[in-house]
Amino acid sequence: GAGVSQSPSNKVTEKGKDVELRCDPISGHTALYWYRQSLGQGLEFLIYFQGNSAPDKSGLPSDRFSAERTGGSVSTLTIQRTQQEDSAVYLCASSLEGGREQYFGPGTRLTVT
Amino acid sequence: GENVEQHPSTLSVQEGDSAVIKCTYSDSASNYFPWYKQELGKGPQLIIDIRSNVGEKKDQRIAVTLNKTAKHFSLHITETQPEDSAVYFCAASTGEAGNMLTFGGGTRLMVKP
Numbered sequence: 001g002a003g004v005s006q007s008p009s010n011k012v013t014e015k016g017k018d019v020e021l022r023c024d025p026i027s028g029h030t031a032l033y034w035y036r037q038s039l040g041q042g043l044e045f046l047i048y049f050q051g052n053s054a055p056d057k058s059g060l061p062s063d064r065f066s067a068e069r070t071g072g073s074v075s076t077l078t079i080q081r082t083q084q085e086d087s088a089v090y091l092c093a094s095s096l097e098g099g100r101e102q103y104f105g106p107g108t109r110l111t112v113t
Numbered sequence: 114g115e116n117v118e119q120h121p122s123t124l125s126v127q128e129g130d131s132a133v134i135k136c137t138y139s140d141s142a143s144n145y146f147p148w149y150k151q152e153l154g155k156g157p158q159l160i161i162d163i164r165s166n167v168g169e170k171k172d173q174r175i176a177v178t179l180n181k182t183a184k185h186f187s188l189h190i191t192e193t194q195p196e197d198s199a200v201y202f203c204a205a206s207t208g209e210a211g212n213m214l215t216f217g218g219g220t221r222l223m224v225k226p
Contacts, residue, residue, distance in 0.1 A: 035214075102147070
């Protein structure tokens with residue numbers, strides 16, 4: 001079946017602009033995670049959604065980052081007033097409720113100039 | 114919080130040889146340990162995982178071992194092939210934030226034909 005999809009695959013933006021990154025999880029997966037992969041920090045957890053519960057935002061690096069999940073499916077990660085240090089690959093993963101296995105999408109490469 | 118260390122950062126082997134990648138974790142509450150393979154331009158792909166109630170798991174040429182006392186786990190790839198060349202990540206999870214993963218820094222494996 002279809003895996004996790006993310007769009008866009010690449011995004012170049014100017015410093016100070018806002019960006020939105022989209023994730024479509026695997027159908028039937030109720031848990032959704034955002035991670036960031038950067039050269040200096042490796043892979044780091046950002047935020048977690050489970051069904052309609054309030055998200056766990058403990059990994060978000062600043063209040064410029066926010067995420068929402070509509071209808072328990074598609075998620076959008078928004079970065080406001082982008083900075084050069086936000087340049088990274090943003091990865092989305094999904095899993096079954098209570099499942100430990102997480103399946104990743106291909107990521108969105110964000111470049112802030 | 115959890116900290117995962119991974120070694121080596123790069124590993125070069127001859128086709129047909131074995132490859133071993135080692136990880137240590139800090140939080141004794143961690144109970145799930147997946148391994149991911151990431152090819153260039155793609156998201157991480159789950160290749161094998163192990164839970165804390167077992168010491169070893171095999172899947173064809175891949176095996177993972179876990180030593181809970183020493184808090185380390187290893188990935189073993191036998192009869193390596195050029196298509197095994199990729200970056201491999203270990204991760205650990207305590208089950209907090211859903212099942213948020215803490216990743217090691219990655220190992221770039223190169224298999225020479």
